[in-house]
Amino acid sequence: MAILEHEIRSANGAGLSGLHRHLFSRDDYYTMGDIGIFRDQRVEMIEGAIIEMAPASPPHAALTNPLAALLESAFGIGFTIRTQVPMTLGDATNPSEPEPDVVVATGSWREYLTWHPNQHDIQLIVEISDSTLTYDRTIKARLYSDAHIPEYWIVNLVDTQIEVYRQPTETGYVEITAHRAGDSVEPLLTPGRSIAVDEILP
Template structure:
């Protein structure tokens, strides 16, 4: 017998959140499913904060930088590591950014998190790269997110997805050095060293 999985609607997801039953649980809403998020390790946390701080200085007066907060799409409410969204930030007082509010999204994939338990250290492997490179591509492209960046610290590269078309991006470019210019801000160059790839 094949198991039938229940798909939640966005309204049902919001009711769950409002009920408080998910409070403190590391989950996000993706394609009608409630998905567990990986715990944030030290490298991931440090990288997210550093990049968000850098982008806030670079884009002051041009965009609002949100780190690890939800965005609202058609049947998903993921929490990208960093979302660069339109101003004024006060429009998000009553709702999360919608697809049309977003300039680009960034996810950071760490090398591996080293955790300490008592006197032992152990590595927690990165399990979310597949989700970020496959499932989220479909979701973000379908919702017309103009650009989606994946910072892959393990392989020291930036993967930029651009030109959304239905459930995919027509242009995928990998960078390992130099600078990159976001489509929304043609006068701005971001050095890959600022993305902590080196």
């Protein structure tokens, strides 16, 4: 995972240099996507910087849909589960469009046909982490906490545990717990609907 440093060309072929340090607006980001600048690359915008996302490892890729299905069962009607698609955080001066592995948002999927869920809609974010573990524990955790996302999980494939982050503040999550094989995790909004760690971790 790295900030994109290669030269980007606009639709008319003019070079756009200095991307490594230049911060973009939300409109810039989507315009570049619309005209094909990113081509087949997976990118996300974090606080105005365009980040190239690491390719998913086989266990990472294999876990995403089953995890989404477990959360869909736990949350039930009134929530929508989204996988690896954008959400909108921050404001015009500090825009972010991260694409977490799984997001639980309020309402039906039909509510998001014309816009992405924002920090007021999102109840839980899950990142599946192996090569991105440090990034997810630091940059992503701070980003989600600053946006007051009430709950953030890291499915930590390195240490074989699920890390649960709660009580967001502007300086980070206050409550952080680790759950391993034999434990279960219960989302804040679904008391009594626990998910066994063994169902999530390979």
